[in-house]
Amino acid sequence: MDYGFETLAIHAGQEPDPRTGAVIPPIYQTSTYAQDAVGSPRLGYEYSRSGNPTRDALQEALAALEGGRTGLTFASGLAAEDTLLRTVCQPGDHVVIPDDAYGGTYRLFSRVAERWGLNWTAAKVSDPDAVAAAIRPGHTRIVWVETPTNPLLGIADIAALAGLAHDAEALLVVDNTFASPYLQQPIAHGADVVVHSTTKYIGGHSDVVGGALVAADAELGERLAYHQNAMGAINGPFDAWLTLRGLKTLGVRMDRHCDNAERIADYLATHAGVAEVLYPGRAEHPGHEVAAKQMRRFGGMISFRAAGGEEHAVRICNSTQLFVLAESLGGVESLIEHPGRMTHASAAGSPLEVPADLVRLSVGIETADDLLADLERALG
Incomplete structure (x- = not known):
């Protein structure tokens, strides 16, 4: 059955606890899990960096709200961005970013990823022609968009930029932090990955830092999940629980x-x-x-x-x-x-x-x- 946004925000991934009937997902404040036999973890949980039920509830809810296949949450929005870059790109690749990108995103590209060998070009993402001119065929792996942009509130046409990115065999990544999934769902307009600083509207109460990725494609979601575990910049269960609480009233x-x-x-x-x-x-x-x-x-x-x-x-x-x-x-x-x-x-x-x-x-x-x-x- 198709549910409305507010219903999904309260119920997606958040069934009552089967053991106690608790209507709110518990905080699984544990680092490890008992196994029934060697190599046989219960419900697939073995170590909380790799999987935690509280974090899983948040990830499932975010995927549902964004209309994606896979949701993944992180210790911060920048941790999510860094994991995405290192999953999709390699040294020598190229990314197009907004010419008024969030300062932390700019710093990640210019002071961290550039030293790793990633090239980038800033373009006015509200102008599809400017984005098209910035794409380097065969080298551009990501067209990175904020809409609205931070802080100049520029608007990018998601569908138009998705077409440009896909023609160049690149991914369209949309930072949806300013809009939130309530106001905008980029995957429905052709985006491949949605990025959030869940610290902001999703958490909503200025009491928890976090980030998220939502992938439209299951295979890309699996790759991102592998790097989420391998790189380890996950959010803890209490942070996931606070974010999930905020999501309910988004x-x-x-x-x-x-x-x-x-x-x-x-x-x-x-x-x-x-x-x-x-x-x-x-x-x-x-x-x-x-x-x-x-x-x-x-x-x-x-x-x-x-x-x-x-x-x-x-x-x-x-x-x-x-x-x-x-x-x-x-x-x-x-x-x-x-x-x-x-x-x-x-x-x-x-x-x-x-x-x-x-x-x-x-x-x-x-x-x-x-x-x-x-x-x-x-x-x-």
Whole structure:
């Protein structure tokens, strides 16, 4: 039977415990498992790096929500990204990445993978022609996309880029962290792998760090699972349990994030202290039509450029009270940050450097009027 998103989030991979009837999957806080005989582990569990029932419940739920064949979870989003790269690529291969990629992703490519022998090109992923020009036939193994991008909220046409990648015999990898599987399911539009920092909207409460991969193809999923075990950057059972708890309320939280973000984006667009609002839900956003085609709604992330330049942007970030000055995003609480000096500082001086006057908001689920009043004070 086909179930709706919210039903899957609560039930997929999460049957009541057969021994006790517990309706919430237990935390299997164990490193090893008794075997019935030599080489005969019970239910296939032998060591928790290789498999853990709590982690398996989370992995199955994520695969169901993204419409993929295999879900795998990790200690962080970057651990998931690194495992993917080392599974799919080898020295001498090439990857296309966004020209405004998350700073940690850029650092992984430019300071770690490049030294390992991986080549990369940054391209404007909202422009399929730019992506096509960046692909190196015979060498490009991955077209790596964020949509929306972090922090400029650019929108990539997933279906169009899937066609370009597949024509070049490359994989399309979509970082779906900003949208979450509630708002967007890239595999349905042709993506081969979905990446998440589950720290963000999936966990949703700023209390656990994690990452995930969801593969559309079972064979690729098996290869990724082998490297997940061989490389060992897995999340522990308590972290998996916390993430699974957050996943259950993802749908209702995302609706509130979107409600609040839409009101705030409209307010910022009328304020004299704001030079430009970057939010795909606004009709003037250059990616609005594509976003409307592939997203349920437009998310809880907003970036804007301060009319008074960099120092004005920093002053706004330092002046809010409800919007907490902090890195990360996607929690129930609202956050504000200056990407150029915080999350994207690693890209300073590179082609991926973000505008100095940029402010990024992660809009939480507080009372919208309170958030608007907080921004009014800070902008004033």
